[in-house]
Amino acid sequence: MSEPDFPPRDPGPRPGGHRQARALATRSAILAAAAEEFATASYHEASLSRILERSKVTKGALYFHFVSKESIACAVVDEMEMLCRAMVDRCRGLGLDPLRTATQVVREMQDALDGPVLRAGQRLCSDGFTGPDRSGWPFRFWQEVFTALFVEAAAARLLVPRVEPASLARTVVDVSGGAFIASLAVSELSDLAQRVCENWELLLGAVADPAWLEGFRAEGGMGAVLGPHLGRGGWVAEA
Amino acid sequence: MSEPDFPPRDPGPRPGGHRQARALATRSAILAAAAEEFATASYHEASLSRILERSKVTKGALYFHFVSKESIACAVVDEMEMLCRAMVDRCRGLGLDPLRTATQVVREMQDALDGPVLRAGQRLCSDGFTGPDRSGWPFRFWQEVFTALFVEAAAARLLVPRVEPASLARTVVDVSGGAFIASLAVSELSDLAQRVCENWELLLGAVADPAWLEGFRAEGGMGAVLGPHLGRGGWVAEA
Numbered sequence: 001m002s003e004p005d006f007p008p009r010d011p012g013p014r015p016g017g018h019r020q021a022r023a024l025a026t027r028s029a030i031l032a033a034a035a036e037e038f039a040t041a042s043y044h045e046a047s048l049s050r051i052l053e054r055s056k057v058t059k060g061a062l063y064f065h066f067v068s069k070e071s072i073a074c075a076v077v078d079e080m081e082m083l084c085r086a087m088v089d090r091c092r093g094l095g096l097d098p099l100r101t102a103t104q105v106v107r108e109m110q111d112a113l114d115g116p117v118l119r120a121g122q123r124l125c126s127d128g129f130t131g132p133d134r135s136g137w138p139f140r141f142w143q144e145v146f147t148a149l150f151v152e153a154a155a156a157r158l159l160v161p162r163v164e165p166a167s168l169a170r171t172v173v174d175v176s177g178g179a180f181i182a183s184l185a186v187s188e189l190s191d192l193a194q195r196v197c198e199n200w201e202l203l204l205g206a207v208a209d210p211a212w213l214e215g216f217r218a219e220g221g222m223g224a225v226l227g228p229h230l231g232r233g234g235w236v237a238e239a
Numbered sequence: 240m241s242e243p244d245f246p247p248r249d250p251g252p253r254p255g256g257h258r259q260a261r262a263l264a265t266r267s268a269i270l271a272a273a274a275e276e277f278a279t280a281s282y283h284e285a286s287l288s289r290i291l292e293r294s295k296v297t298k299g300a301l302y303f304h305f306v307s308k309e310s311i312a313c314a315v316v317d318e319m320e321m322l323c324r325a326m327v328d329r330c331r332g333l334g335l336d337p338l339r340t341a342t343q344v345v346r347e348m349q350d351a352l353d354g355p356v357l358r359a360g361q362r363l364c365s366d367g368f369t370g371p372d373r374s375g376w377p378f379r380f381w382q383e384v385f386t387a388l389f390v391e392a393a394a395a396r397l398l399v400p401r402v403e404p405a406s407l408a409r410t411v412v413d414v415s416g417g418a419f420i421a422s423l424a425v426s427e428l429s430d431l432a433q434r435v436c437e438n439w440e441l442l443l444g445a446v447a448d449p450a451w452l453e454g455f456r457a458e459g460g461m462g463a464v465l466g467p468h469l470g471r472g473g474w475v476a477e478a
């Protein structure tokens with residue numbers, strides 16, 4: 001029960017380092033295949049045999065690392081969490097003001113949606129299959145990230161005075177999660193970048209200080225931030 | 240294959256009208272039980288045996304009306320569609336201006352979420368289990384409804400000039416769908432009315448003509464529109 005996942009339990013002739021590296025490579029191959037599968041199918045539709053096929057690992061190797069479809073899905077959500085945390089750290093490291101940092105997070109989200117991990121994790125959490133703790137994670141995480149950024153923005157007088165940072169962050173969480181499911185349902189995500197662009201133009205127009213807004217618009221606004229994601233027909237066309 | 244669902248195929252001694260009424264009552268009992276089940280569980284978790292138990296019909300009667308869990312779920316989405324269409328007709332019949340009509344639709348959505356049909360239908364469509372045609376329906380429907388209302392609002396100069404009605408309708412669809420999944424994930428819908436209230440206050444503040452906004456706020460704004468839904472802890476507390 002308390003035995004850790006690594007090193008793998010099967011003893012072999014190789015030194016521990018090699019065994020561990022091989023096990024990690026197998027686990028990564030399974031997770032990459034699972035992310036592809038959950039990105040293109042709902043949890044309900046996703047199939048373990050297709051994950052096996054994509055990953056080119058044996059059934060035995062898969063069950064060595066994961067006990068069930070649910071445990072694979074949870075590991076994909078863990079991957080998404082690492083990816084999102086790294087994304088926020090990177091955006092904060094750019095030295096931009098808090099509102100521009102927020103728009104950069106939005107850009108990096110679109111970049112990450114070109115890969116399967118974020119698409120898969122977001123679908124899995126929107127489906128709510130893992131219970132409130134895990135499925136609620138992205139909503140709580142982004143609520144915290146955007147509240148912190150908007151508190152800093154308010155302190156720097158980049159927001160108009162009547163805006164409440166936590167409330168604005170909730171609206172950002174709602175409009176972002178909703179854009180994903182609406183775009184998935186009506187266009188298989190091909191109109192997502194356009195929706196995100198229009199949503200942020202509208203929100204920033206409502207809450208940002210007029211002087212900040214003038215500068216941001218002079219740089220090209222959300223259109224410039226999202227750049228290559230706009231007007232190219234989304235990730236489906238790239239596949 | 241081309242045989243219609245009604246009248247039921249089993250011949251009986253009763254006159255046709257009675258047979259049909261009994262079949263309709265059975266079908267309604269199954270749908271009411273299914274809505275309860277899909278409102279509280281994901282499609283994946285929902286169980287046919289719990290639907291049978293709740294509906295108090297026999298397994299034979301259930302399979303007489305529906306061939307699968309998916310066909311029951313689709314029928315629940317059909318029920319939601321009828322409910323939403325009736326809701327829009329009723330709100331349009333109140334003789335309010337187009338923006339107040341939109342806020343009244345939002346109020347009636349909250350009223351309807353006290354019952355299971357809309358909660359179930361919205362969850363089923365957010366899960367995307369029925370393929371793009373059926374799962375995309377609510378997003379396309381609300382896009383049409385709000386675009387039409389905002390076109391009328393723009394013509395009546397209730398919106399500030401730079402607002403594009405279809406774009407604003409997309410944002411409304413995104414923020415509404417997202418509020419539902421975020422609230423479901425983090426609070427089992429208990430904070431939904433509060434989220435909806437704040438989202439609409441922010442959006443209307445950004446897009447409505449200042450004179451309209453002043454009048455609307457004098458009436459109490461979205462808080463007055465949503466009235467009893469605010470600050471009562473959501474439908475969970477009512478159950």
